[in-house]
Amino acid sequence: MNPSTSSARCGGQSPADDLLDDWLFLSTESAQPQVLEVSREDREDRGQLKSKLISAWNSVKYGWTLKQKSKFSKSSPVIMFGQSYELKDHGERECFRRSFASLLWLTYRRGFPQLAGCSLTTDSGWGCVLRTGQMLLAQGLLLHLMPPGWTWTVSHHAVKDDLDLLVTRSVDGADRGQDVKEGSNKRGRKLSLGSLLDRPMEATHRRVVSWFADRPTAPFGIHQLVELGESSGKKAGDWYGPSIVAHILRKTVAASADLPNLVVYVAQDCTIYLEDVRRSCERPLPQSWKSVIILVPVRLGGQELNRSYITCVKKLLTLQCCIGIIGGKPKHSLFFVGFQDDHLLYLDPHYCQPTVDITKENFPLETFHCKYPRKMSFSRMDPSCTIGFYAKGQKDFESLCTVVNEALSTSAETYPIFIFAEGKSQEEERTNTPTNTITYIQRKNGRRRVDTSNSLDEFVLL
Template sequence: MDPTTSSTYVYGRSATEDHLEDWDLLPSVSAGAPRQEASSKDQEAEERSKFKSRLVSAWNSVKYGWSLKQKSKFNKSSPLIMLGKNYNLNNDGEKESFRSAFASFLWLTYRRGFRPLPGSSLTTDSGWGCVLRTGQMLLAQGLLVHLMPPGWTWAVKCCAVKDDLDLLHPADNAECEWAREEGGNKRGRKLSVGSLLDRPKLAKHRMVVSWFAEHPAAPFGIHKLVELGKSSGKKAGDWYGPSIVAHILKKAVAASVDLPNLVVYVAQDCTVYLQDVRGLCERPPPHCWKSVIVLVPVRLGGQELNPSYISCVKKLLKLQCCIGIIGGKPKHSLFFVGFQDDHLLYLDPHYCQPTVNIKKDNFALESFHCKYPRKMAFSRMDPSCTIGFYAEGQDEFESMCAAVNEAVSTSAETYPMFIFSDEKRWDGEEEGIPRTNSITYLQRDNVLDNEDGNSMDEFVLI
């Protein structure tokens, strides 16, 4: 397919229009090099380099499916479950609540045109960084739950209602409150009391978005994650498994000065060691317990998802303490946030967008939120996953353990997806490397520049 002639639609406008607008802003592949006076031939070479980079980005967008605007149809007679909440789509109010809640997730996709990544000349993660992006989305959801008030949503109700759950692009509705938040040219508009009260929440939301920006200083941006991945033997352009990404996220949160009251715990050997979690969270009075994000890497079968685990996955997504699952389907990783019947609801990072300059006042937030719910059959899910949970305090953590343990221990036909243990993990064990005398550990060589691997590395097979 020639991306420059496609007439398909993306987010309410043609894919051709989108690419042409984005390409005008794309820097050359040699971004960051000292500027020199260029001759006519040098300028032509630079233009060819730019065009090549644009074409590669466009092809990746086509290859990974985001050049086509795919609408998912939902069954109005069946409840839709999304991270612990049920939505009856026959009810207009609940349908709007679902729209707003889904569009409030941070959608972190491939980007292009940023500064070269550490140790490389890459200025895009298109084609190899999808697991890092889904890991960012999982962490972002935990941060939103941690920092924002209960029930917070960013995408407030739009005026129009569409039966196919196709959420509005701001340009479709001039009176949309979503557009009003973005509209910096409407400063003369009188603000309601509600708008004034929402300002601190909007500022905090924008702050969280900036933490994931494509900038070396962003604590959870692609540059920082690639840098932290070096200790695990990974570099820019490598394929990152969900388990390694979980450990990278833990290191990123530990290194951040902005989140002193939050820790990340990564389960080992499909086991949550409760003494280790308590050791991370407990601290002297008056603040006796830190909030915790618990990440559990698992592999739910061999080459395909074991059908007996589907009911367990559904039960986990019904829990309010669950903040999502990263895993996806063969060839690329997705961020799962809910389900309806036998289909998973997800956000897809496989759409290459231009980098947003977060240093600019009131930088645009639209590209960080997905307005189109998408779904896929459970049978297509890749068995390699990392499941995330959040607990605000000690009581919430104990309740989380009880609820999650009940959800994963429901089938006598299979081993539990993972377990909780009151024991302390062996102190002499290096983090991230399971005990060789416990359960089977699968390892493969690193896969460079490849997102088509079946992700059997770094997982315990259960």
């Protein structure tokens, strides 16, 4: 890596990565101010110039990727967040497209207010793990706040003039298309009714998006994540591992006044301690629980996943309680949301977009949603990852423990990815991620001693 770009800790791409640089996004307008500022002698201006030059280089090298379309087979289903879609069926194929386009897509941004303690106004080249962490949290928030089966009704926003198709919602939450060509008056009445029904959900949708805005006051924005990362020894421009990001997300939700009924629990040493979860979720009212997002940082073996772990990851992604995986390739984080056959389905944060001013009324939402799903072979997945789950209440958490344990049992010939354990952890409550520790993973009648002093990215080696 070029020393002049030391702030960009995100690894480079090989030709086989299928992430091509899109030079078209490097416009002459964006380059012109940088040339004009070279002659200035003021220290602050020189710092801003350096930041812009580094951001431009990072964006060219890492950030501006083509929105490529992956090919999907019609002979096998696509699994995404516990739902199975048969692509050979037109209706299910359209349902999959709407469901995927409804996921929140958080990418590199440029042109936001300076991050505290530096002159950076973009996270291009170094913030990919933070962005995938945002997407993982966003998926949990959509499950927490939106009705089951909610999808973003794109036709109300992107195709304002096209009233040929009105997307309405059925009782069970699924979307269906309705032909409204019977007449302009009838069509207008149906559109008004659809807009009226969608209004509360659309307001919540916009509120969730605003929480991830690139501004200092946003509770889950890049500024807040970088600030909370300082307690873990990280700063803007550094590489954030998936484990560090899991703890940052826990802190952001705990500090937010907008989500009093939600907690984030981060597993310690590949173990979910049930007493710790219960203590976090219990409320003063009898029989009342908070909702919980459970994040499990793990490292699945050595340099690549073996077949047993691939099978287990597939099983976890078929569960409706799973809200995705922060992972990807080494120093190149992606957000995995499902799979088809031996290929993972993902959202890619490595696409640098201009910052959106969410203070404007009806700010555009299109850049927060991705139309084209991408695929990657399981064999290319980096073993270091963080797996997320969501439970709305106590019964949901008990069900989560049951189905996740069943999924973990598929890796019978290897040690489990993680385990559930009664009792509480030995770590002090609210501590940072442990680095050099000795971990014991219970397996039937024995246990294995694991020295994690050489583990990469603060993960436990299995």
